[in-house]
Amino acid sequence: RINGQRLWDSLMELAQIGATAKGGVKRLALTDLDKQGRDLVVRWGREAGMSITVDQIGNVFMRREGTNNALPPVMTGSHIDTQPTGGKFDGNYGVLAGLEVVRTLNDLNIRTEAPIEVAFWTNEEGSRFVPVMMGSGVFCGAFTLETAYAARDTEGKSVGEELARIGYKGEQVPGDHPIGAYFETHIEQGPVLEDADKVIGVVPAVMGLSWYDCVVKGMEAHAGPTPMGLRKDALQVATRIMQQVVAIADRYPPYGRGTVGMVQVFPNSRNVIPGEVKFSIDLRNVNDELLNTMHEEMLAYIEQTRKDTGLEISIERVSYYPPCPFHPDCVDAVRKATAKLGYSTMDVVSGAGHDAIYTARLAPSGMIFVPCKDGISHNEIEDAKAEHLEAGCNVLLHAMLERARV
Amino acid sequence: RINGQRLWDSLMELAQIGATAKGGVKRLALTDLDKQGRDLVVRWGREAGMSITVDQIGNVFMRREGTNNALPPVMTGSHIDTQPTGGKFDGNYGVLAGLEVVRTLNDLNIRTEAPIEVAFWTNEEGSRFVPVMMGSGVFCGAFTLETAYAARDTEGKSVGEELARIGYKGEQVPGDHPIGAYFETHIEQGPVLEDADKVIGVVPAVMGLSWYDCVVKGMEAHAGPTPMGLRKDALQVATRIMQQVVAIADRYPPYGRGTVGMVQVFPNSRNVIPGEVKFSIDLRNVNDELLNTMHEEMLAYIEQTRKDTGLEISIERVSYYPPCPFHPDCVDAVRKATAKLGYSTMDVVSGAGHDAIYTARLAPSGMIFVPCKDGISHNEIEDAKAEHLEAGCNVLLHAMLERARV
């Protein structure tokens, strides 16, 4: 069993770097604070006897040798960058749970056959630089190193420059690094476990997602003198589509999701009929066929609305990740470890993307969820119970040991 | 008959001050450009033999003496401040039509019994400082000089300071200035005249308006992991209310108006369910009883939505102007002048507020509308035909002469 207090203390110490007044953490990717966080975790890794490798996109691999180092490592990890109003656990928990596994193996003098590695991936959050899950994305070849280096923040600073500046532009070619299996522990970032009062979520798969930008163009006009019948009100037409996004998701339970999160109205003046409305659409499902059906229904509704209203409506898909089922062996390893340890459990499909969806393209991968308070994440009030974090870390320990063999 | 070419030339010359690339004008109240515009109009007034009075809120009155100066003046006017993306005609036309009337009387050596005055009112647009129609509002006692002086722009500059800075903080106490009758010519700012192919709109009344701020509070959560049934999506609930605003207006034709022009979504991120949505509501009607019914229906719908969804919804009325019927004598004077001149005409209720709704509290008032292209105003592409502007000015001349007596 791992040391829950030590895990908690490390989480709290790392959370000091970029701590916010409301109890959260602001430690954006490749900032000075990110460097401080990286340096601390790397120091802890060294103190636990691990060797450090950094690749060209700044992914860090901390390695504990096995008895047969020809075997590919059993890896765990996550990320330590945060949202601008982020919490203490998102990502950080996955990295420090890996560190705690190694510290525990050291305490108990356990040697594994395969090496163990703890990774942290660069810029998972995608808040400062897009695309999201950048480090693992480059690692698995989803996009090139050049694309990633060229990404710029709102101040015009690039990933390439910032990596070099903070001293984490490594030598190793991304992906030139074998993985035997990959496990990632993470807070659920949703309310399902807490609602069902379960401690461990076994994650069979991550939902696929489609992101869109939709623009409705009407005609700007004065709110007073323009009769209702002569209006081309872009907002009124946009609200129909916004409601349809949810209606479509509701038609495909239990895993259909539909969200409009971002809206911009032009000119956004109290007494001007909106001439243009731009908004985002986020559709998700764990089944790719159903996700595609949702996509088609969305396009059909927009086509019909175009005909009904005569307004110009454009829709563009800006991101697509197919659903990612995890490897049966890894899912089973998590399930068996949970049963052995006697924790209450249920399957929870991940609604959020994680670095594990990229590692899954290269090696058997799996995830372990623990509850977070009120299902809230990407928020400074994000919270989790020490006993749940400890349980998740114990499951990680046993799942990794099964794959790495003692 | 007035000189249409001279009127047009003056409009084009004034529109040079603050001219924008897209052919509009940006000349916000109490800026250096407003000072330049004011100085030019005052110079033209002096050249036309008028004396100038400025009151403490910066309203400017240009006076041509009558043969019986004990009579209160017959006044016309409007404003020369513009929207940030304003046009050449909104307001400016009303002021320069008044100037053209005086120039014409001078040309023809006509003396009126009552004096004639041409006014321009401070900060009608309300873009830089609220409340709107500030100069005429202080003049008629709708709010105090102190309230107006204390209004600040987004940079923190106050009306009091800015008036003094540009040299238009006059001596006269606002309202301490008699008015016998007031006429205001204006572009319609709506499509009705153009649609009906009429030249002159006789304005029997201005619609009343109610402005509201509505805030829906839900619960911010991650768009992926949060099941549809566990969401408190503030935007989805807000869109229902937004649609109801239009539905309510549609129930009270032909003068019911309902508009949501301004929307802010928090945190406004693609993969976060909106936790809060703030939006404006603008309801109008020419009948105060119907406007009140619309108000009640709005509140009832929000109360019902609160019950149906369990979300916190607040609604606050931020402005209310009752409908303003114009004085029968002034409406008749416009109608008779139009008939005498042989212009095609119809009655057009004004959907927009104007300085004339405040003067109407002190003296018989009336308005004359001319068509504007596609009904578009508050837009750099605002446009009007020289022949229509000329016709409106001729109607103004004859209506004023009827009241001022030759």
Ligand SMILES: NC(=O)NCCC(=O)O
């Ligand atoms: N974990 C996470 O928030 N990933 C970002 C992509 C998503 O919205 O799922």
Ligand SMILES: NC(=O)NCCC(=O)O
């Ligand atoms: N003319 C004008 O735009 N007035 C502002 C108040 C309103 O929206 O009617």
